[in-house]
Structure formats: structure tokens, C-alpha cells
Amino acid sequence: MVHYCSKCVYPNSSAVPLGFNENMVCTGCQVSEQRIDIDWNARLERIKKIADEYRVADGSNYDCIIPVSGGKDSWFQTYFVKEVLNLNPLLVTYNGNNYMDVGLRNLRKMREVFGCDHIFFSPNIDLLKKLNRLCFKKMGDMNWHAHCGIFTYPVVAAVQHKVPLIFWGEHGYLDLGGMFSLDDLVEMTAKFRLEHAQRGFDWFDMIDEGENIRAGDLIWARYPTDDQLEEVDIRGIYLGNYVEWDANKQTKEMIEKYGFEVAPEPFERTYRTMSNLDDMHENGIHDYLKFIKFGYGRCSDHCTKDIRLGLMSREQAIEKVRAMDHIKPRDLLRWLAYVEMSEDEFDEIADSFRDPRVWTKTSDGLWEKDNIWGGRSAYPVPKLTSNSSAVPHSLIGV
Amino acid sequence: MLKKRLIPCLFLKNGFLVRSERFTNHQYLGNALHQVERFNAWAVDELIYIDITSDDSYDVGRDDLKIKSEDGALGILEVVAKGCFMPLTFGGRINTVQDISDRVKRGADKVTINSQALRTPDFITESARIFGSQCIIVSIDVATNANGEYEVMSSGGKMPTGKKPVDWAKDAEKLGAGEIFLNSVDRDGTGKGYDLALIKEVADALSIPVIACGGVGQFEDFGLALRDGHADAAAAGNIFHFTELSAKKARKTLIKMGLNVRN
Amino acid sequence: MSTVTTAIVDYGLGNVASVRNALTYLGTEVTLSSDFAVLDQADCLILPGVGSFEDGMKKLQGLDLIPILNELVINKGKPILGICLGMQLMAKRGFENGEFEGLGWIDAEVQKLSVSGVKIPHVGWNETNISRQSKLWPEVPTQCFYYVHSYHMVCNDLSDIAALCHHGKNFTAAIERNNIMGVQFHPEKSQKDGLSVLKAFLTEARGAEILC
Numbered sequence: 001m002v003h004y005c006s007k008c009v010y011p012n013s014s015a016v017p018l019g020f021n022e023n024m025v026c027t028g029c030q031v032s033e034q035r036i037d038i039d040w041n042a043r044l045e046r047i048k049k050i051a052d053e054y055r056v057a058d059g060s061n062y063d064c065i066i067p068v069s070g071g072k073d074s075w076f077q078t079y080f081v082k083e084v085l086n087l088n089p090l091l092v093t094y095n096g097n098n099y100m101d102v103g104l105r106n107l108r109k110m111r112e113v114f115g116c117d118h119i120f121f122s123p124n125i126d127l128l129k130k131l132n133r134l135c136f137k138k139m140g141d142m143n144w145h146a147h148c149g150i151f152t153y154p155v156v157a158a159v160q161h162k163v164p165l166i167f168w169g170e171h172g173y174l175d176l177g178g179m180f181s182l183d184d185l186v187e188m189t190a191k192f193r194l195e196h197a198q199r200g201f202d203w204f205d206m207i208d209e210g211e212n213i214r215a216g217d218l219i220w221a222r223y224p225t226d227d228q229l230e231e232v233d234i235r236g237i238y239l240g241n242y243v244e245w246d247a248n249k250q251t252k253e254m255i256e257k258y259g260f261e262v263a264p265e266p267f268e269r270t271y272r273t274m275s276n277l278d279d280m281h282e283n284g285i286h287d288y289l290k291f292i293k294f295g296y297g298r299c300s301d302h303c304t305k306d307i308r309l310g311l312m313s314r315e316q317a318i319e320k321v322r323a324m325d326h327i328k329p330r331d332l333l334r335w336l337a338y339v340e341m342s343e344d345e346f347d348e349i350a351d352s353f354r355d356p357r358v359w360t361k362t363s364d365g366l367w368e369k370d371n372i373w374g375g376r377s378a379y380p381v382p383k384l385t386s387n388s389s390a391v392p393h394s395l396i397g398v
Numbered sequence: 399m400l401k402k403r404l405i406p407c408l409f410l411k412n413g414f415l416v417r418s419e420r421f422t423n424h425q426y427l428g429n430a431l432h433q434v435e436r437f438n439a440w441a442v443d444e445l446i447y448i449d450i451t452s453d454d455s456y457d458v459g460r461d462d463l464k465i466k467s468e469d470g471a472l473g474i475l476e477v478v479a480k481g482c483f484m485p486l487t488f489g490g491r492i493n494t495v496q497d498i499s500d501r502v503k504r505g506a507d508k509v510t511i512n513s514q515a516l517r518t519p520d521f522i523t524e525s526a527r528i529f530g531s532q533c534i535i536v537s538i539d540v541a542t543n544a545n546g547e548y549e550v551m552s553s554g555g556k557m558p559t560g561k562k563p564v565d566w567a568k569d570a571e572k573l574g575a576g577e578i579f580l581n582s583v584d585r586d587g588t589g590k591g592y593d594l595a596l597i598k599e600v601a602d603a604l605s606i607p608v609i610a611c612g613g614v615g616q617f618e619d620f621g622l623a624l625r626d627g628h629a630d631a632a633a634a635g636n637i638f639h640f641t642e643l644s645a646k647k648a649r650k651t652l653i654k655m656g657l658n659v660r661n
Numbered sequence: 662m663s664t665v666t667t668a669i670v671d672y673g674l675g676n677v678a679s680v681r682n683a684l685t686y687l688g689t690e691v692t693l694s695s696d697f698a699v700l701d702q703a704d705c706l707i708l709p710g711v712g713s714f715e716d717g718m719k720k721l722q723g724l725d726l727i728p729i730l731n732e733l734v735i736n737k738g739k740p741i742l743g744i745c746l747g748m749q750l751m752a753k754r755g756f757e758n759g760e761f762e763g764l765g766w767i768d769a770e771v772q773k774l775s776v777s778g779v780k781i782p783h784v785g786w787n788e789t790n791i792s793r794q795s796k797l798w799p800e801v802p803t804q805c806f807y808y809v810h811s812y813h814m815v816c817n818d819l820s821d822i823a824a825l826c827h828h829g830k831n832f833t834a835a836i837e838r839n840n841i842m843g844v845q846f847h848p849e850k851s852q853k854d855g856l857s858v859l860k861a862f863l864t865e866a867r868g869a870e871i872l873c
Contacts, residue, residue, distance in 0.1 A: 013459065017427070017459065019426050030423070031425070139464075177426070178425055179427060179428075180425065181417070181419070187642060189436075195428050195429060195432040196428060200432065226643060226646075235641075235642070293462065353461075353462055399787065400783065400786075403785050441853070479678060480682050480685075483683055483851070484851070486679075505676075505678040505679055532809045532810070533711070607784050660786050
């Protein structure tokens with residue numbers, strides 16, 4: 001039996017650990033409500049002071065590192081660090097080889113529009129294909145390499161360049177699930193990377209696992225040791241603790257001021273066009289697997305954010321979730337060709353990750369779960385490759 | 399010279415490591431085992447695990463992680479103990495001698511007992527006799543009541559007992575407790591600092607060690623509890639999760655404050 | 662190179678799980694036993710112990726372990742490491758709630774650590790001053806170990822003392838007499854420093870470097 005937050009649309013089967021109070025309000029909503037009581041001006045003063053401490057007076061080194069994907073958040077972070085904090089950042093990007101055209105254009109524009117140096121690190125594509133396949137089989141997530149790269153490579157670069165300060169954006173799990181309070185001023189930790197970003201797996205778990213991956217293929221994935229972190233005095237600050245984050249407002253500003261581009265076509269699994277342009281599978285099959293595992297998807301994530309920002313009612317959100325969470329997206333076709341896998345094999349492996357807390361099989365062999373709008377539905381799995389035109393997404397028993 | 403101790407306290411709820419606030423709000427941080435790895439690497443002095451689960455469900459909610467759900471608190475303890483080469487205290491939900499034995503068998507060096515000790519104080523004496531005083535820590539949760547006085551609370555900080563913390567601590571010592579774990583319900587998770595007056599009152603009255611907990615907002619607070627509160631050990635839950643190499647940084651702060659802690 | 666085998670003397674006392682975990686981590690094969698044949702097979706012995714002197718001796722007697730241990734340790738010279746109460750039982754006499762006879766391997770008495778101005782039990786990490794070279798610390802100087810005890814071993818033959826600790830006054834932190842070694846602290850609970858003591862003991866037992 002899945003139950004849902006009374007304010008947003010998150011289920012208790014959420015990928016992000018959630019707690020619920022006696023009114024069934026989830027910890028994500030509870031923490032989001034803290035935003036009103038925070039003195040954001042005081043926070044701004046505080047981050048400015050921190051910036052002053054780290055500014056390299058003689059300009060002999062960068063003042064900070066900003067991990068950027070080219071997405072809306074990285075644009076805002078870079079704008080903020082340069083224009084508001086007056087710092088000289090080094091932009092660092094991990095290239096997961098899944099860029100949408102518009103995402104790559106946005107990324108390439110950054111060093112021109114903001115006037116920054118930029119490291120665009122690209123691992124060997126053959127290795128990426130192997131990791132895509134292996135991690136899909138191992139943990140039902142072909143994008144593990146990206147979670148690893150994004151949280152590891154910028155810190156590696158920081159240690160190499162001896163730049164202590166790293167500016168991350170929002171703390172994802174704080175934002176979605178209220179893992180921490182906004183007063184904790186939580187900073188980035190190796191534990192967070194390993195446990196939450198990487199689900200407990202690290203580079204050495206990928207060696208000798210049937211894909212012929214060797215240690216030398218994963219140099220970029222090795223997080224610095226504690227001694228290295230201590231020597232450079234690495235500090236990862238989340239700007240989300242110091243700025244009242246509003247993705248819609250911020251993106252609008254980036255579009256108007258600097259020419260950020262949103263997706264020209266709508267996504268299949270969510271209504272937002274400004275998110276996840278840096279990785280075609282993030283809103284696509286990576287997220288589809290979240291639905292297969294836990295019964296909800298990116299649309300629920302975005303609706304939840306917009307409910308908490310007061311831009312959407314729960315009823316409106318439920319309608320969107322009903323329409324989009326379950327969609328099997330067409331980027332699957334690119335991925336199947338990329339890693340040389342059949343759709344049948346993909347579906348079989350995906351099904352092995354269905355969470356028994358959420359899904360049961362009907363007597364007809366269909367997967368069934370509770371719905372946020374009440375009742376249960378069966379969700380037959382459509383085939384994209386057998387039918388090149390419109391794919392049926394009908395729900396049975398709705 | 400005997401060192402003052404710095405002790406992270408990990409609160410477990412239904413198999414999760416949680417961030418605690420005023421004993422009522424619990425945010426889920428993840429799996430307790432990942433944090434143990436970090437503490438081992440940072441050489442903290444001891445580890446205290448308190449199981450604050452109120453029912454029996456232990457489930458991290460997903461099966462696609464490298465570390466799977468353990469089978470209840472005892473399962474978690476067994477895995478933690480295998481790689482924990484420092485004193486390990488495991489408390490919470492301990493009501494009988496068998497409960498203590500189950501934990502000691504699986505690698506706990508010490509246990510904390512709380513509500514059961516309040517219900518039947520002889521439990522302290524019996525446990526100390528069987529396992530040794532050094533194994534029995536009496537945990538005392540304190541809140542300020544409507545009259546502005548300190549009062550001992552039971553059942554997860556919810557039920558007033560009418561007892562004064564100093565009196566109950568002295569009784570516990572007489573009954574055979576090896577140490578006292580003193581927690582402030584009001585300060586828990588607030589980051590406003592320890593209740594130094596409370597700690598000093600209890601620490602000065604006892605000849606057994608006192609471990610202070612509840613309210614740490616910055617590393618200097620540890621130093622204040624040890625120096626001004628006369629505590630023998632300073633513990634905290636939340637703060638260790640907020641920054642990288644947190645325990646190392648805390649230790650550096652204490653050394654700078656001139657306190658006698660391990661290097 | 663074959664693994665060192667260690668036997669933990671099983672007499673019903675002691676935090677056996679912790680000791681076992683540490684030894685396993687160091688790569689030795691560990692058994693827990695009170696059987697002569699099994700103890701004899703092992704390369705070395707550990708005598709753990711948490712509790713009272715009286716209880717410890719009574720349990721050893723009850724399991725008929727005293728003649729077994731005398732045979733293995735005194736006659737056969739098997740290396741043995743006593744931990745905490747385990748070390749204290751090696752003394753001639755113990756004075757905890759009465760007077761009781763110990764194993765008598767070390768000319769010493771176990772008395773209450775009663776000094777004014779300090780808290781008892783002695784719980785926590787304390788600096789340990791190495792008084793002399795020992796098989797337990799081939800290279801290492803002052804270290805910090807974890808202690809938890811209310812009684813201490815007073816040695817009559819000072820050459821038995823390998824290390825001292827201070828809590829109100831100096832007391833015996835470690836002893837060594839030929840193949841008989843003992844530590845008042847808990848090496849299995851003293852992280853890196855503690856594990857290195859255990860490793861040194863195991864190395865000594867095998868006579869070769871252990872990889873760990």
C-alpha cells in the first residue's frame with residue numbers, strides 16, 4: 001500500500017528518503033516551509049563574507065570551482081558567483097555523452113557569455129557504453145556514470161588545481177525530501193556522494209564485472225583521499241542554502257539576460273522544458289526506471305517543486321502525474337542502439353527492479369500499483385521498437 | 399592524562415540514520431553504515447547508536463542500493479561491530495537483561511538504558527552485576543517544565559517523571575551505572591548550544607563520567623561542555639553530518655581551545 | 662605463507678565478539694574454545710575478560726582451564742596475550758570484594774584504582790608510556806589506548822612492566838614476561854594504535870611478518 005504526501009505528490013516509496021508527520025506532510029514539504037522564515041539578506045551577507053575569505057588577492061589562482069552541466073542551475077550559479085560574489089571561477093564539466101543539442105549549445109555558450117575558463121572533461125566513449133550497460137544491470141540505472149562523474153570530477157579538478165572552494169547548486173535531497181534543515185548549512189561530503197549520488201557503489205565495483213573495465217579506465221572516478229581533501233582544505237558549499245532558489249524565476253532571468261535556451265520541443269515525461277537539457281536520458285529512460293522501480297517519475301518531481309513554490313495546486317499536479325509519469329520515452333531507442341541491447345532484454349532487466357513494496361502482478365501478468373488519484377491500475381509495458389508510430393499508453397482499470 | 403572524549407551519536411529510526419530535532423522531528427539521512435565508514439576513517443573516540451524506532455519496521459525502502467536493509471537493529475549492530483575498532487555503545491528499546499545480552503553478544507561494548515531504568519531502577523543493579531558497571535550507561539533525557547525547572551522525561555522525551563536530573567543521576571550512580579548520557583530534549587537539533595548549566599549541575603554531583611548531548615551548533619560548543627560544563631565527553635548527533643571531515647575539524651577546534659583530547 | 666591461528670580462551674567472560682572482529686580483520690584464523698586440543702593447535706592464545714576477578718577465576722576453575730592454561734603457557738611456552746581482566750588474572754592475587762587467588766604467572770596483585778580527584782572507573786583514551794622494548798611494540802613510542810577498568814595490577818617485579826599509564830597515579834598498562842604478555846587497555850577498541858599492538862603480537866607468535 002503506497003501512501004502519498006498530503007501536500008505534494010510524493011509517495012512514501014520515494015527514491016529520496018522521506019518522513020511523514022502526523023498530518024501526512026512529508027519532510028520535503030516541511031523543510032520547504034522553512035524558506036519563509038529565513039533571513040535571505042543575512043544569508044547573502046554570509047556568503048559574500050565567505051567569498052571574501054577565498055578570493056585570491058593576487059589573481060594567481062582561481063577563486064573557486066563551479067561544477068557545471070550547462071543546465072539552468074549551472075547558468076545561475078555561474079552568474080551569481082561572477083556578478084554577485086565577484087569571484088573568478090573555473091568551470092568544470094563532466095561529459096556523460098548524453099547531451100541534447102540545445103544542452104550542448106547552452107554549455108558551450110557559458111564561457112563566452114560569462115567570460116570564464118572551462119574544463120570540459122570527456123571520458124572514453126567505449127567505457128561509457130560499458131558503464132551504461134553494467135550499471136543498468138547492476139542497479140537499474142544506466143546513468144550511474146553521470147552521478148559519479150558529476151560529483152567526483154569537479155572535486156578531483158579542485159584538488160589538482162589547489163582550489164579549495166567549490167560552489168554546488170541546490171542540495172538535491174534537501175530540496176526534494178527535506179534530508180536536512182536549511183539552517184544546517186550542510187556542505188558537500190564524500191558520504192553524500194557515495195551513499196546517495198552513487199547508491200553505495202564506487203569505481204572499484206565496476207572492475208571485473210563482465211564488461212572488461214579496468215582500473216585505468218576509471219581514473220576520473222576516483223574521489224580524492226581524506227588527506228588530499230585536508231591538504232587543499234576542500235569545501236563544497238551549496239548555493240541553495242544562501243539563495244532563495246526558484247528555478248522558474250532564475251531560468252527566466254538567464255534567458256532574458258544571457259540567452260539561455262530551453263528545449264524546443266516538449267519532453268514526454270515532464271511538462272518543464274528548462275530542466276535536464278544536459279542529459280537526454282535524465283528525463284527519459286533514467287527517469288522511466290524510477291517509475292518502474294518506485295511508481296512515480298520526473299513529472300512528480302517537478303510538480304512537487306512547483307506546488308511548494310505556490311505555482312500549482314495539488315489537484316492540477318495529480319492530473320499531470322496521471323498523464324505523464326508512466327510514459328515510456330523514445331530516447332530509449334537511442335540508448336538501445338548506443339549499448340546494443342534489445343528492447344525485450346531492456347524490459348526484462350527493468351522489471352527485475354520493480355519494488356515489491358509498490359508493484360504486484362495481476363493474474364493476467366500485468367504490473368499493478370496504487371494511484372495517487374485513488375484506486376489501482378495495471379500498467380502494461382508498451383513496445384517502442386515493434387511499432388514505429390504512436391505508442392499506446394492506455395491504463396487499464398483507471 | 400585521561401583524555402576528554404568526542405563522540406558522534408547516531409540515531410536510528412526504522413533502519414535509517416536520522417537527523418533529530420526536539421525529539422519529534424526526524425529527517426532521514428540514509429544508511430547508518432555509510433556514516434560509520436567515515437567515522438572510522440576520522441578516528442573519533444567512540445560511537446553511540448541509539449535506536450529510536452517506536453515500532454518494529456526496519457526498511458530502507460529500496461533494494462537497488464549496494465548496502466541492503468538489515469534485519470532490525472540487531473542486524474545493523476552486527477554489521478557495524480565488524481568494522482568498528484573503537485568503543486561501541488548501542489542503546490534504545492532495551493528493557494530486559496536478554497536485550498542487553500543480545501547486543502553485547504553482537505559486539506556492543508556498552509548499552510544505554512533509559513525508560514526501563516526509570517520504571518524499575520533495580521534493572522540498573524542487575525545489569526551492572528551481570529555485565530559490569532562499565533557496560534551500563536544510564537541515559538537521562540531532560541526538559542524544562544512549566545515551572546522552569548529541569549525535569550527527567552521518559553519514553554522518548556515525552557512523559558514527565560517528576561524527577562530532578564541531579565537526583566536521578568545520583569541514584570543511578572548508586573545503583574551501579576558506569577556512565578551517564580545526559581540529553582537535552584529542548585536543545586536537541588536546535589544548534590543553540592548545550593545546556594551548560596544542566597551539564598555542570600549533574601557532572602559536578604557525580605563521580606562517574608558524564609557524556610553531554612543535545613544542541614551542538616558549532617564545534618566550539620564541544621569545548622564549552624568539556625571546559626565549562628565539566629563533562630567527561632561531548633556527544634552530538636546532527637552536526638557531524640553537515641560538513642566534510644567534520645570530526646577531524648571538531649577535534650582541531652578542541653585542540654585550539656586548549657582541551658585535553660586525542661590528537 | 663600460512664595464516665597465524667589464534668585461539669581465544671572461552672571461559673564465558675569478555676567482549677569476545679570485538680576481539681574476534683579485530684583479529685579477523687588482521688587476517689588471522691580465530692577460534693573460540695576451552696578445549697585443550699584446540700588451544701594447543703593454535704599458534705597463540707588470547708585471554709580476554711570483562712568483569713570481576715572473582716568471577717573470572719571461578720569460571721576458569723569451573724571449566725578446568727587452569728591446568729590447561731598452565732600446561733600450554735608455562736610448560737609449552739605458547740604466546741598468550743591477556744586483555745584487561747585477562748591480564749589481571751595472570752597475577753598472584755586479586756582483591757576485588759575479597760581476596761582471591763589468580764593464575765600466579767606474574768608476581769603481582771590486583772587492587773582497586775582508588776585515587777582521590779579522579780573518576781573511577783577509568784574510562785576513556787589515555788596516553789600510555791612505553792617503559793621498555795616489548796614484542797608488543799617493536800617500533801612505536803607513546804600512544805593512546807582505550808581503557809575501561811576500576812582495578813589495576815601492582816607488579817612486585819618491575820621488570821615485568823612494559824608500559825605505564827597515568828590516572829591519578831601511574832599504574833601498569835602492559836606486562837611482558839617471556840611468552841606471557843598482557844595489556845590493561847583494549848587493543849581491539851583502540852583503532853590504529855590498538856590494531857598495531859595486536860598485529861605485533863600475532864607477528865611474534867608466527868615469527869614472520871603478517872600481511873594485513
